[in-house]
Amino acid sequence: MPYQLHYWPGIQGRGEFVRLALEAAGAPYVDVARGEASAGQGVPALLQCLQDASNTRPPFACPVLVDGKKVIAQTAAILLYLGPRLKLVGASETDRLWTHQIQLTIADAVDQAHNTHHPVGSSLYYEDQKPEAERAAKEFRSQRMPKFLGWLETVLARNPKGDRHLVGARLSYADLSLFQLVEGLRYAFPRASGRALKKTPRVLALHERVAQQRRVAAYLRSERRIPFNEDGIFRRYPELDG
Amino acid sequence: MPYQLHYWPGIQGRGEFVRLALEAAGAPYVDVARGEASAGQGVPALLQCLQDASNTRPPFACPVLVDGKKVIAQTAAILLYLGPRLKLVGASETDRLWTHQIQLTIADAVDQAHNTHHPVGSSLYYEDQKPEAERAAKEFRSQRMPKFLGWLETVLARNPKGDRHLVGARLSYADLSLFQLVEGLRYAFPRASGRALKKTPRVLALHERVAQQRRVAAYLRSERRIPFNEDGIFRRYPELDG
Numbered sequence: 001m002p003y004q005l006h007y008w009p010g011i012q013g014r015g016e017f018v019r020l021a022l023e024a025a026g027a028p029y030v031d032v033a034r035g036e037a038s039a040g041q042g043v044p045a046l047l048q049c050l051q052d053a054s055n056t057r058p059p060f061a062c063p064v065l066v067d068g069k070k071v072i073a074q075t076a077a078i079l080l081y082l083g084p085r086l087k088l089v090g091a092s093e094t095d096r097l098w099t100h101q102i103q104l105t106i107a108d109a110v111d112q113a114h115n116t117h118h119p120v121g122s123s124l125y126y127e128d129q130k131p132e133a134e135r136a137a138k139e140f141r142s143q144r145m146p147k148f149l150g151w152l153e154t155v156l157a158r159n160p161k162g163d164r165h166l167v168g169a170r171l172s173y174a175d176l177s178l179f180q181l182v183e184g185l186r187y188a189f190p191r192a193s194g195r196a197l198k199k200t201p202r203v204l205a206l207h208e209r210v211a212q213q214r215r216v217a218a219y220l221r222s223e224r225r226i227p228f229n230e231d232g233i234f235r236r237y238p239e240l241d242g
Numbered sequence: 243m244p245y246q247l248h249y250w251p252g253i254q255g256r257g258e259f260v261r262l263a264l265e266a267a268g269a270p271y272v273d274v275a276r277g278e279a280s281a282g283q284g285v286p287a288l289l290q291c292l293q294d295a296s297n298t299r300p301p302f303a304c305p306v307l308v309d310g311k312k313v314i315a316q317t318a319a320i321l322l323y324l325g326p327r328l329k330l331v332g333a334s335e336t337d338r339l340w341t342h343q344i345q346l347t348i349a350d351a352v353d354q355a356h357n358t359h360h361p362v363g364s365s366l367y368y369e370d371q372k373p374e375a376e377r378a379a380k381e382f383r384s385q386r387m388p389k390f391l392g393w394l395e396t397v398l399a400r401n402p403k404g405d406r407h408l409v410g411a412r413l414s415y416a417d418l419s420l421f422q423l424v425e426g427l428r429y430a431f432p433r434a435s436g437r438a439l440k441k442t443p444r445v446l447a448l449h450e451r452v453a454q455q456r457r458v459a460a461y462l463r464s465e466r467r468i469p470f471n472e473d474g475i476f477r478r479y480p481e482l483d484g
Binding site for chain 1: 297298299300302312314315316318319322323336339340342343346347350353357361362363365366371374377378381382385386390393396397400401402
């Protein structure tokens with residue numbers, strides 16, 4: 001039975017980290033909310049999943065992965081679950097924990113990138129928090145983005161198996177998430193990320209290698225990849241790029 | 243060999259979620275940065291751990307747990323590692339993943355509580371972002387805090403093993419983290435959290451039970467428990483409590 005991914009249909013968002021893992025592994029999955037309501041899919045199916053009163057382990061929010069009877073939310077927890085099944089993580093507990101630690105740190109970077117356009121709160125429009133957003137974005141561009149990218153560069157530089165992957169000598173879900181983080185930063189902050197990435201050549205090179213992985217490349221060319229837009233986590237507001 | 247916990251010595255912060263797990267299990271540990279520099283501890287030892295150039299798996303930030311040769315960062319990853327070792331999580335993969343999913347959701351709530359006093363950025367003082375903080379706190383009080391507490395109430399209400407614990411019929415690290423979240427919200431937002439917690443009696447009752455667990459109670463009375471203060475995640479700024 002294919003995996004079911006439940007995520008908002010119009011954006012990459014946090015669901016994209018799960019999509020990339022499923023796509024890179026060639027795993028069969030249904031992107032439920034993007035299907036037709038007449039086929040029992042679409043947003044109604046997503047809402048039913050979120051609001052299912054019979055679920056004794058209810059998700060707080062999307063993304064949600066359904067694998068048979070299992071219903072798993074929280075991006076990092078989904079990747080923790082999928083990693084071994086999709087062969088996107090090493091076999092040892094130590095490698096799995098380190099890969100997860102990197103994922104959680106990338107998730108922090110993603111949260112902080114989101115915070116640049118919604119520093120006051122997610123329930124308000126960007127237009128209602130623009131002055132706050134300009135200040136938050138300046139902090140992110142000058143302090144946080146270089147720090148996160150610099151840490152990823154160090155992780156690559158110190159990997160005893162070489163700097164082609166974050167963990168060991170094989171592709172992991174952390175590599176895929178690094179790709180998505182860089183892709184998002186380049187979209188949202190083309191100028192600031194360009195400056196920062198000049199100092200992290202290993203990060204940039206890994207981003208390129210992931211983009212060229214056969215299945216990832218096919219996915220990125222397909223209609224399954226939703227283009228970046230100003231409803232997602234990474235938004236191109238030129239006034240926030242300094 | 244006792245575990246080593248590395249965290250900033252003056253605040254509970256994210257380190258507290260790890261401390262509570264170690265304390266509730268009665269596990270031997272050293273709170274490194276709170277020791278004496280003359281004994282090879284204190285903040286110099288913490289900084290050495292963070293900056294150790296020979297570490298091929300460097301932490302991005304505190305808290306860091308050292309267990310022999312293993313160096314693990316990210317609060318949720320540390321708890322994922324400690325859970326089985328401290329018997330603070332169920333034995334099955336399903337229970338472990340669900341406990342982790344709850345932990346990650348509590349971590350999101352903690353991040354958003356922190357954001358109320360630092361919406362623009364962590365590198366600036368609260369005093370330099372007060373207008374932004376007032377708006378962010380209003381959002382948090384009215385929207386996010388009730389939503390997170392309501393979800394935890396639902397998790398308790400739907401637990402097939404009863405509403406005394408978040409997962410199964412035994413204490414898990416998620417219960418301890420719920421305790422800390424409630425404790426922090428009550429400190430930072432005494433009025434708003436009072437209103438919200440009236441609607442979540444199961445959350446409140448679990449908070450009380452955790453506080454009365456023998457080892458936790460002894461810890462809370464001890465000097466090892468750092469009092470809340472205005473350098474931590476949960477800060478009492480009356481103007482942010484509505």
